[in-house]
Amino acid sequence: MPFFDSQALVPQPNFDDRDFWASCDHRLLRFQCCALCQQARHPPMPVCPHCRSLKVGWQDSCGQGTVFTFTVVHHASHEAVKPKLPYVVAVIIPDDVSGVRWVSNITDIPSEDVHIGMSVEVWWDEVMPGRFVPRCRPLAAQALKK
């Protein structure tokens, strides 16, 4: 069962982020980068904010990162999130792609135990058949499961 059980919360790729979501569907986390100056960026966008180039590349990530900041959501903005309250929305810094911060949920841990600087890793939430959303869990929790 998906973390948020609602088709209304399934990502709807657009022209700019469709390649990002296509990678996610293969359970590959990768970030757009500039093919000219090599700066990574997220979310995907048509123009490099550093050098204005239209040339696009991609940089794979191992899916491990560090919590830069986070918030604990206690109020349901959608009916489908009510069963998960309180849940965590965090800004993650990938360990292996510099210049990027991305937003994800942190699961598999009580919200009061989440802290800035904690190590997390991606797990793939199959929100509909063949459509995966990257969410994060504590790195240590994975180590305990192995």
Ligand SMILES: [Zn+2]
């Ligand atoms: Zn550039």
